[in-house]
Amino acid sequence: MSAKGWAATPKHAAYDVVIVGGAMYGASVSWWLSGMPDFRGRILVIERDPAYNFASTSHTNSSIRQQYSQAINVEISRFGAEFIHNFKDFMGGDERVPPIVLQSxxxxxxxxxxxxxxxxxxxxxxxxxxxxxxxxxxxxxxxxxxxxxxxxxxxxxxxxxxxEGYFDGATIFDWFKRSGRERGVEYIHNEAVAMTLNAAGTRVESVTLKSGETVGCGQVVNASGPRAVLTARMAGIEIPVxxxxxxxxxxxxxxxxxxxxxxxxxxxxxxxxxxxxxxxxxxxxxxxxxxxxxxxxxxxxxxxxxxxxxxxxxxxxxxxxxxxxxxxxxxxYNTLDQNAIVGPHPVVTNFHFVNGFSGHGLQQSPAIGRGMAEMLVFGEYRSLDLTPFAFERIAQGRLLLEKAII
Missing domain, CATH: 3.30.9.10 (D-Amino Acid Oxidase, subunit A, domain 2)
Known part of the structure; x- marks a missing residue:
């Protein structure tokens, strides 16, 4: 065993979805994905810091607002508020789950x-x-x-x-992890150090761990927070984070x-x-x-x-x-336009981003986690269209500038 309650070694040689980073976004994406009726695959979450000492999630001020300059960010926060107000219902009515109060x-x-x-x-x-x-x-x-x-x-x-105000994001994070694990999400204390692509450079075939193991993958999600650029470079991709x-x-x-x-x-x-x-x-x-x-x-x-x-x-x-x-x-911090980068890469098509939130990641995690899960299962967004955050704008230098950054 590694850190208390965390295995260091994956149980399987391959996974349908490998998520690099187990803080708020790794937890949100894996929780939403594990609860989708159309998904029956294996999910592996790789976290290098299980105490989350250096995670943005642990240093958040845990606030939510709808005051953005881009409509998509307003819509995301409106769903975030709905999720907070109805947290227990979203968690399936589990009697163990406490209500979350949004102090407006x-x-x-x-x-x-x-x-x-x-x-x-x-x-x-x-x-x-x-x-x-x-x-x-x-x-x-x-x-x-x-x-x-x-x-x-x-x-x-x-x-x-x-x-608009404060909410207990730490409790939501804990329940994303706990509920996800109960549904079969596998968390390990390890670190992704390399990725192997196919000969055409269009798919990630495997992820190599710091401990030496290699795991096959159907899809990869970059949920590495401020370290997102390091994870992207393993797939030969540059992002401005x-x-x-x-x-x-x-x-x-x-x-x-x-x-x-x-x-x-x-x-x-x-x-x-x-x-x-x-x-x-x-x-x-x-x-x-x-x-x-x-x-x-x-x-x-x-x-x-x-x-x-x-x-x-x-x-x-x-x-x-x-x-x-x-x-x-x-x-x-997304140095291009201070907005998230979400969805698949256009060339390395099974490599997905949930990166660059520039300070509003915690409040956006319910909507982005849901959308990313939909993309992984259906190849499209079915609840809220997150295509304005697609990587293509990064490659083209096309700004989706969010002016309301704190």
């Missing part, structure tokens, strides 16, 4: 320039057309709803209190607010929200570049020099605060 304290994007305000209005129109409850608010409307803000320099903002650092701080305040703080995206790039009796905030570094896959070093100066000044300026009650926790996570 909402999101609020603040605009400080006319161009930014117009961009928010355009995004609101897209969201409303998809059924989202987003509204563009004037400064007076924001002040009336949230009188604690200092709105100097703010021209307006987009706001939505319906199905790299690990980018994101910093999160939990703080207490001498003067708590009298109501929930929506997830507020300040024009400075800092975001903040309620987190139980505390508050959560974070931002990217000013020099937002690719980092090593194991670089989770905290830069405490970013709190003093960037985050706290922005937080205290926007909410004067936060002038006297104390950091109680902090961590660093990685975005699997």
């Amino acid at each position: 304290f909402g999101y609020l994007y603040l605009a400080d320039t006319p161009a930014f305000a117009e961009a928010l209005k355009a995004a609101q129109a897209v969201q409303a057309a998809c059924g989202a409850a987003t509204r563009f608010w004037s400064v007076n409307e924001i002040a009336e709803a949230y009188p604690f803000y200092n709105l100097d320099g703010i021209l307006g903002g987009n706001h939505n209190l319906v199905n 790299e690990p980018r650092k994101r910093f999160t701080f939990i703080f207490d305040t001498e003067k708590p607010l009298d109501r929930a703080l929506p997830l507020t995206i300040d024009p400075s790039g800092v975001h903040m929200r309620s987190d139980g009796r505390y508050y959560m905030c974070g931002c990217p570094p000013d020099d937002d570049h690719a980092v090593d896959y194991t670089d989770f070093d905290m830069d405490h100066a970013i709190w003093e020099e960037k985050i706290w000044p922005a937080v205290a300026t926007r909410v004067p009650q936060f002038e006297a605060v104390k950091v109680v926790n902090s961590w660093v996570g990685h975005y699997a």
